Amino acid sequence: MIDYWPLLGIALVVIGFALRFNPLLVVAVAAIVTGLLGGMPFAKVIATLGHGFNENRYVSILWIVLPVIGLLERYGLQERARALIAAMPRATAGRLLIVYLGFRQVLSALGLTSVAGHPQTVRPLVAPMAVAAAEKQHGTLDEDTRERVKAMSAATDNVGLFFGEDIFIAIASILLIQASLANFGIQLTPFQLSVWAIPSAVCAFLIHGTRLVLLDRALSRPSPFGGGGARSATEGTPSTSFAGPLPPEGEE
Amino acid sequence: MINLHWLYVLAGAVFAGFAAGSARDSTNPKRWGNVAFWSLLAASFWFGDLLGDIGNGILVLAIVAIAGAHLQGRGSKESTSNEERENSSTRYGNKLFLPALTIPFTAFVGTLLFNYTPLEGTGLIDPKAVTLVLLGVGVIIALIVSYVWLRPLPLAAVDEGSRLANSIGWAMVLPQMLASLGVIFAAAGIGTTIGAIVSVIIPQGSLFLAVLLYALGMVAFTMIMGNAFAAFPVMAAAIGVPILIHQDGANPAVIGAVGMLSGFCGTLMTPMAANFNIVPAALLELKNQYGVIKAQIPTAIPLLIANVLILYFAAFR
Numbered sequence: 001m002i003d004y005w006p007l008l009g010i011a012l013v014v015i016g017f018a019l020r021f022n023p024l025l026v027v028a029v030a031a032i033v034t035g036l037l038g039g040m041p042f043a044k045v046i047a048t049l050g051h052g053f054n055e056n057r058y059v060s061i062l063w064i065v066l067p068v069i070g071l072l073e074r075y076g077l078q079e080r081a082r083a084l085i086a087a088m089p090r091a092t093a094g095r096l097l098i099v100y101l102g103f104r105q106v107l108s109a110l111g112l113t114s115v116a117g118h119p120q121t122v123r124p125l126v127a128p129m130a131v132a133a134a135e136k137q138h139g140t141l142d143e144d145t146r147e148r149v150k151a152m153s154a155a156t157d158n159v160g161l162f163f164g165e166d167i168f169i170a171i172a173s174i175l176l177i178q179a180s181l182a183n184f185g186i187q188l189t190p191f192q193l194s195v196w197a198i199p200s201a202v203c204a205f206l207i208h209g210t211r212l213v214l215l216d217r218a219l220s221r222p223s224p225f226g227g228g229g230a231r232s233a234t235e236g237t238p239s240t241s242f243a244g245p246l247p248p249e250g251e252e
Numbered sequence: 253m254i255n256l257h258w259l260y261v262l263a264g265a266v267f268a269g270f271a272a273g274s275a276r277d278s279t280n281p282k283r284w285g286n287v288a289f290w291s292l293l294a295a296s297f298w299f300g301d302l303l304g305d306i307g308n309g310i311l312v313l314a315i316v317a318i319a320g321a322h323l324q325g326r327g328s329k330e331s332t333s334n335e336e337r338e339n340s341s342t343r344y345g346n347k348l349f350l351p352a353l354t355i356p357f358t359a360f361v362g363t364l365l366f367n368y369t370p371l372e373g374t375g376l377i378d379p380k381a382v383t384l385v386l387l388g389v390g391v392i393i394a395l396i397v398s399y400v401w402l403r404p405l406p407l408a409a410v411d412e413g414s415r416l417a418n419s420i421g422w423a424m425v426l427p428q429m430l431a432s433l434g435v436i437f438a439a440a441g442i443g444t445t446i447g448a449i450v451s452v453i454i455p456q457g458s459l460f461l462a463v464l465l466y467a468l469g470m471v472a473f474t475m476i477m478g479n480a481f482a483a484f485p486v487m488a489a490a491i492g493v494p495i496l497i498h499q500d501g502a503n504p505a506v507i508g509a510v511g512m513l514s515g516f517c518g519t520l521m522t523p524m525a526a527n528f529n530i531v532p533a534a535l536l537e538l539k540n541q542y543g544v545i546k547a548q549i550p551t552a553i554p555l556l557i558a559n560v561l562i563l564y565f566a567a568f569r
Binding site: 060 | 260305313316332340345359381410428430440442488509519528531541543562
């Protein structure tokens with residue numbers, strides 16, 4: 001007899017995220033509820049949570065780059081990234097991100113997944129460059145367009161990572177596939193698996209690349225999607241305030 | 253041998269620095285909340301192995317309490333004005349990129365050097381953590397280079413690091429929290445339950461529907477768990493191996509590799525994959541915390557269709 005009650009924990013996560021409660025709180029409550037419904041005593045739930053947190057500390061290691069990035073931003077790193085793009089007459093946001101997508105896929109396919117990433121490369125370099133290129137194409141960006149260009153920069157990093165890394169034979173996911181299938185007596189080498197990651201990688205490059213070309217088209221139109229109302233208040237914000245504090249609440 | 257524990261010591265020091273930097277920022281009305289938050293994280297990285305499971309659990313609850321009660325804030329002080337940054341950017345020129353690029357460059361060249369030269373046999377670095385260790389080395393080199401070259405105030409890195417850290421806030425530990433949730437989910441048998449549900453609704457007789465259900469199952473389960481790793485063993489056991497490989501004679505390499513990649517399409521669409529989808533939104537200071545997901549869905553869906561077609565046409569030849 002299967003016990004379905006622990007699935008309530010999943011429902012809690014979905015509801016909590018949808019209602020935009022603090023996600024740390026949502027996850028902790030869901031973890032405790034799931035554990036209790038799964039028949040664990042309270043102390044055991046807390047211990048399992050603590051054990052999981054301690055074992056997964058490596059997930060948070062990347063943050064050690066923040067002091068360096070912050071220090072260089074103080075000396076104008078993002079402004080430099082923008083100036084570099086401004087000096088390239090043919091640079092566009094889409095082309096820049098297509099080049100980055102290709103680099104990210106190739107580096108990941110070589111097993112160099114942590115070489116680039118959101119704190120290391122996207123925040124200090126890729127996003128400001130893409131925004132600067134978009135400003136050259138489009139003039140001053142309204143807030144929605146600026147958000148879209150920044151979000152596409154992060155999205156491009158993710159697509160490049162996910163659909164590059166499995167071509168590398170010693171990546172965790174390939175080893176997991178190998179081990180899972182070996183449990184059923186199916187013996188495969190990592191190489192056999194990683195070869196079959198290539199067609200999807202090519203599709204990912206073509207699909208996301210097409211979207212980036214479309215992004216360029218949208219940016220080269222003077223007023224994208226009819227402009228859409230209530231954003232003129234933020235038009236005067238200087239374009240260099242990307243790294244600055246958020247505008248005060250009342251400004252909208 | 254240099255292993256992850258050396259990095260934990262370094263990361264603990266960085267989090268302690270965030271605490272110190274937060275304490276120095278009197279423009280942040282909630283700064284003591286920030287100090288407590290980063291101090292607890294520093295304690296976890298330094299002493300996590302000594303605290304015991306219950307101790308760590310209580311530490312986690314304390315971190316969550318600070319975030320859940322909104323006790324963190326951010327300061328309004330900017331160390332340099334826009335104009336000063338423009339001037340400094342002109343003054344130092346493109347050389348400003350060098351310290352930033354030192355980090356990926358050290359990780360890249362270092363990993364290649366280590367893996368393809370006799371260095372690997374020396375046992376200097378734990379082979380499982382090579383790139384991360386070299387990333388840490390790159391950070392230290394970049395910090396030294398920046399200090400020697402730019403000659404900032406002694407505490408500038410502490411202040412600037414905590415400025416960035418406080419702009420991201422609680423989102424920085426969300427990925428680690430979700431990983432812990434995964435541990436609880438596994439302990440409570442969530443995977444087995446979902447596998448049982450899936451195996452009840454398998455369509456008989458249609459190969460294409462079975463492939464589709466396998467791929468969609470990977471996506472749905474990945475979106476729930478936040479990563480495809482938890483989904484794969486379950487979906488392989490429910491559909492991949494018994495139906496597609498054994499019953500219909502599919503090529504197991506295609507089922508394995510492309511099944512996992514179908515799951516990655518789900519990773520692009522879920523807030524549960526916080527380090528890829530939620531953290532960057534905070535890091536890039538987007539107004540919409542789901543902005544990155546919104547940007548990814550139009551890539552993820554055509555890519556999922558492509559993966560289903562690859563599964564269907566390549567696995568059964």
